Amino acid sequence: MKTKPPASEARFAYEGLDRVIHERARLSVLTSLVTHPKGLAFNHLKQLCGLTDGNLSRHLSVLEKDKIVEIIKMQDHNRPLTLCRITTSGRARYVEYLSTLEQVVRDAAHAASVKSSSNPARSPSASRA
């Protein structure tokens, strides 16, 4: 069978893992912004995410195009300041994404704990020792 199976059978497909949000740097940016709902200055955001200027700019463009974030250019004591903020619809989309991410963690964490307790000698931490 070469065709894609119906989604109903695809227990682990995680269709809710929105690719725009799931990319690591963008997930980092959005988690920073969702925890700072009043917004963050570009330089502070860059620092929190461990990104370079170029990388952050590129990912913010992707997110701005999808109206997930808004970029506000302003002045602070005559110095230019770029404020980055998650939008209301971006926040809703992030929360949707988060519910699927929580499902992954539940699925995986359950399996990891079952395996560890049933066979402690082959648990991941033991195998690395």
Add this chain to the structure above:
Amino acid sequence: MKTKPPASEARFAYEGLDRVIHERARLSVLTSLVTHPKGLAFNHLKQLCGLTDGNLSRHLSVLEKDKIVEIIKMQDHNRPLTLCRITTSGRARYVEYLSTLEQVVRDAAHAASVKSSSNPARSPSASRA
């Protein structure tokens, strides 16, 4: 400042989100395999992940190259059967990844709940109504 800030300041960098595992289809494959430690037949895995033959093969190759999964070609009543299984080191790497994923969920869920309770009129579910 054009340089990358030190990791210690990068509170939301999530360096542990291993790119090999984080890609959506591979996360789907590995979560299926971690919940089925004895392995899964290729066709069953394909169904659980909602992937096509070609897509699954491609992602399995990436995971096999990094020794995260092993692919065992066997016979079942004279019919060829391909068994896919997560390796011990792959499992350890997945568990490491999972601990960072849990951190993302904790960071985000906390922010989401704080925002919702402090300002219910602008909560994500309300904004979609």
